Amino acid sequence: MENTSRVFATILPASGREFTGNEKEHGLEVRTVNRQTPGNRVREVQVTGTAEVCCPADRASVRVSVGNSKESVNEVTNSVSRRLEYILQSLRQHGICDKDTSVRRFLQREADLYHMGAEVVVTFSDFEKMERVCSVLLEKLDKSVCVGTPQFYHSPGYLSQLRKQACVSAVENAQQKASEVSQLLGQSLGPPLLVREEETREWRNEDEEYEGRGQSTAPFSHLPRTPTITASSRVSVSFSLRDRGRKKL
Known part of the structure; x- marks a missing residue:
C-alpha cells in the first residue's frame, strides 16, 4: 500500500536573497509521496513559488506639429516645409533614426485662405534625449510649433522579457522553499520532476505612487508620469527527495 504524508508549513524567505521586483511569499503545502514507478519508488516534495516584477515604460512617443495659413498654396507650403525640415534635421542631429519617425x-482651403499642417510622431527609447529634443524645438521655433505631452508605453519585447523574469523568479523562489523544507525533513533535495506555471497576471501602476497624496505634496503634478507594469507569476514545482546518508553511485 502506498504511504502518503502531508505537512503544512510557512517558510520565510532566506535573508540576503534579492530579486529585481517585489516578491510575495504564500502559504506552503508540502506533500511527500511514495510513487510507484517501474524501477523504484520516487519520493517528492511539491511546492509553489510566486514572484512580482515591476518595470517602468521603455518607450515614449511625442507628437510635434506645425501649421500656417496663407493666401496662396506656394506660400503656405514653403512656410510649413521650412519648419518641418528644421524639425527633421534636429531629430537627425540628435541621432533619431528615420524608422522612429x-x-x-495635410492641406485644406477655407474661403480665401489655404491652411497647411504637418505632424511628426517621434518614438524615443532615451528619455533624456527626448527632453533635450523637445527643449530645442520649443526654444528655436517658439509659438510656431506645438510639442505634445509624451505618451509612455512598454514595447512588446520588453513586456515579454518582464513575463519571463517573473516566471524565473517564481521558480527560484520555489526551489529555495523546497531546499529549506527538505533540510527540515532531514532529506537532500534532488532534481526537479515537474515545473508548471499556474497563473500569470499583469497590471499598470501609473497612478499608484500618487494615490492618497494631496495636490500640495505634488507641486509638479503637471509633469508627465512614467507608468509601470507589474507582472506576477505563480508556479508549482515538484522535486525528488534523497536520503542524506545515501551514497551517490
Whole structure:
C-alpha cells in the first residue's frame, strides 16, 4: 500500500536573497509521496513559488506639429516645409533614426485662405534625449510649433522579457522553499520532476505612487508620469527527495 504524508508549513524567505521586483511569499503545502514507478519508488516534495516584477515604460512617443495659413498654396507650403525640415534635421542631429519617425502633411482651403499642417510622431527609447529634443524645438521655433505631452508605453519585447523574469523568479523562489523544507525533513533535495506555471497576471501602476497624496505634496503634478507594469507569476514545482546518508553511485 502506498504511504502518503502531508505537512503544512510557512517558510520565510532566506535573508540576503534579492530579486529585481517585489516578491510575495504564500502559504506552503508540502506533500511527500511514495510513487510507484517501474524501477523504484520516487519520493517528492511539491511546492509553489510566486514572484512580482515591476518595470517602468521603455518607450515614449511625442507628437510635434506645425501649421500656417496663407493666401496662396506656394506660400503656405514653403512656410510649413521650412519648419518641418528644421524639425527633421534636429531629430537627425540628435541621432533619431528615420524608422522612429513618421510624418503627415495635410492641406485644406477655407474661403480665401489655404491652411497647411504637418505632424511628426517621434518614438524615443532615451528619455533624456527626448527632453533635450523637445527643449530645442520649443526654444528655436517658439509659438510656431506645438510639442505634445509624451505618451509612455512598454514595447512588446520588453513586456515579454518582464513575463519571463517573473516566471524565473517564481521558480527560484520555489526551489529555495523546497531546499529549506527538505533540510527540515532531514532529506537532500534532488532534481526537479515537474515545473508548471499556474497563473500569470499583469497590471499598470501609473497612478499608484500618487494615490492618497494631496495636490500640495505634488507641486509638479503637471509633469508627465512614467507608468509601470507589474507582472506576477505563480508556479508549482515538484522535486525528488534523497536520503542524506545515501551514497551517490
